[in-house]
Every structure is written in C-alpha cells, then in structure tokens.
Amino acid sequence: MADVLYRRKRRHATDSMLESALRYAGLGWPVVRGAAPGGDRACTCDRMGCPDPAAHPVTAAWGVEASTDAETIRRWWTASPQTNIVLPTGRVFDVLDVPREAGVMALARMGRAGVPAGPVASLDSRYLFFVATRSPTDEDEWWSCHLDCVPEAVEEMPGLRWHCRDSFVLGAPSALPSGGHVTWIRTPRDVEGAVVLPDPIAVLDILSDASEEFAV
Numbered sequence: 654m655a656d657v658l659y660r661r662k663r664r665h666a667t668d669s670m671l672e673s674a675l676r677y678a679g680l681g682w683p684v685v686r687g688a689a690p691g692g693d694r695a696c697t698c699d700r701m702g703c704p705d706p707a708a709h710p711v712t713a714a715w716g717v718e719a720s721t722d723a724e725t726i727r728r729w730w731t732a733s734p735q736t737n738i739v740l741p742t743g744r745v746f747d748v749l750d751v752p753r754e755a756g757v758m759a760l761a762r763m764g765r766a767g768v769p770a771g772p773v774a775s776l777d778s779r780y781l782f783f784v785a786t787r788s789p790t791d792e793d794e795w796w797s798c799h800l801d802c803v804p805e806a807v808e809e810m811p812g813l814r815w816h817c818r819d820s821f822v823l824g825a826p827s828a829l830p831s832g833g834h835v836t837w838i839r840t841p842r843d844v845e846g847a848v849v850l851p852d853p854i855a856v857l858d859i860l861s862d863a864s865e866e867f868a869v
Contacts, residue, residue, distance in 0.1 A: 671730035673826055674738050678726055680841065680848050682745050683719035686711045686729050687737035687827060695830040706830045708823055710739045716819065719744075737827035742786070743818030746850050749782040749857060750814040750822065751864050756780025759856075759863040760838075768859060771851040773839040774824075777831055780838065781822055782860065784853035813864045815857075 668676075674684045688698045688707050695706035703709075712718060719741045720726065730736060742748050751759065753775065759782075763770045772783040816822055825835040841848045 668826060669730075670734060670736060670738055670826070671727065673824065674726050674730055675723060677738070677740065677824060678721040678723060680745075681721060682848075683721050683741055684726060684824065685715045685719040685739045685741065685821075686733065687739035687823065689735050689737045690828050690830045707737060707828065710821065711736065715739065715821070716741065735828070738824035739821050739827075740824040741821045742816040743820065745786065746783045746848075747786045747853055748816040748820075748822045749784060749853065749860050750816055751780055751782070751860050752812045752867060753778050753780055755812060755860065755863040755867040756782070758867065759859045762859050762863065763856075766859070768855055769849070769851040770839055770856065771849065772837065772841040774822075774835055775838050776823060776827075776835045777829055777833060782856055783841070783848075783850060784856050785850040787817060787853065812867070813861060 677684050687710055688696050688703075690707045691697045696703040697707070698709070698711070710718075719739075756773070756775075757780070759780075760770055760773065762768075770782065774781040774783070823829075823835045825837050827835045829835065
C-alpha cells in the first residue's frame with residue numbers, strides 16, 4: 654500500500670525548512686539552499702532589483718552543491734533556518750510550470766480522463782506539475798531549459814515552462830515575497846522507496862491545451 658509522504662495537505666505549512674529538506678533528500682531528491690524574502694526587501698540576495706526574488710539558489714554553484722546528504726542538509730539549515738528550499742530539475746524529475754488557472758483546468762481534465770497528475774505544487778499564480786525526467790541516454794531527448802526558456806516543442810504554448818536540466822523550482826514550504834508559501838496541491842507519494850512520477854508527454858498534452866485555452 655502506498656505511503657503518503659505528508660499526512661495532511663497543509664503539513665508543509667507547519668514543517669520547518671530543515672524537516673522538509675530532509676524529507677526531499679529521503680526521497681532521493683537533491684536540495685540546495687535558496688534565497689528568501691528579506692525583512693525590508695523582496696529578496697535576501699545582494700543583487701539590486703533581483704529579477705526573481707526569493708526564488709533562486711544562494712550560490713551560482715548550486716548545480717554542484719545540490720545534495721541528498723542528511724549531514725550536509727542539517728548543517729545548511731541549522732546555520733540559516735529560514736533559507737528557502739530549491740529543487741534542481743532534470744535529475745530525478747522535470748517540472749511543467751503553468752499559470753494557476755490553466756493548472757486548475759488541467760487537473761480537472763486529468764481526473765475525468767484518468768490521467769495521473771503526480772505531485773503538484775502551488776506558488777502564488779503558478780502550478781508546478783512534477784513529472785518523470787526525460788532520459789539523459791539520448792542527448793536529443795534531454796535539453797537544458799535554463800529557467801524561463803522552454804524546449805522548442807512547447808515554446809509556442811502561452812505561459813507554459815518546462816524546467817529540466819540546468820533549471821530548478823522552489824520546494825514547499827519555501828516563503829514567497831507575497832507573504833505566502835509554496836504548498837502541495839497533490840503531495841508526493843512514496844511507493845516502495847520511490848515517488849511515482851507520470852509520463853511528461855501525457856501531462857504536457859493536457860497542460861498545453863489548457864494553457865492555450867486560458868490565453869485566448
């Protein structure tokens with residue numbers, strides 16, 4: 654029987670960053686420290702006019718530093734308990750990132766069609782759909798999206814971003830400049846030591862249609 658990673662939908666809202674980071678690591682999901690909202694500004698980083706406040710790693714070496722080592726994670730978040738959690742993509746999972754309205758529409762369609770949605774997170778006006786990563790075996794099937802860039806196959810889809818290699822997303826319960834937090838809409842489920850992640854193309858088909866309709 655599948656074990657639910659988090660017993661309550663809002664459990665992340667009360668967990669500490671450290672507890673949550675350790676849970677991700679326990680699933681085999683590497684984590685890295687992220688910037689957070691500042692006391693008197695949107696981001697704790699030193700960059701004036703940060704273009705992505707509280708939603709990026711604290712260091713440019715994040716790709717190398719990302720870790721599942723519990724001792725390392727404890728050291729990071731013991732030193733800075735409020736540091737946000739950044740989850741690198743293109744390693745264990747990819748993330749399809751869509752406007753909230755398109756995400757709500759897509760979830761309803763997936764339910765009617767019997768298409769597994771997998772883990773889904775919410776942050777302000779966006780929904781994040783966690784899907785199986787494209788295999789690194791064939792480089793033609795595994796590309797780098799670098800944050801807001803998108804693969805050629807979906808670049809015409811309004812508002813849809815595909816986070817894969819060399820990209821990342823915030824993990825719950827990371828704090829947002831708006832005062833809210835990243836939360837799980839559908840929590841990851843641990844089945845025999847691994848999170849079940851849906852086929853990205855099946856999810857993409859529904860998300861792209863919903864994103865296109867929402868943009869009309």
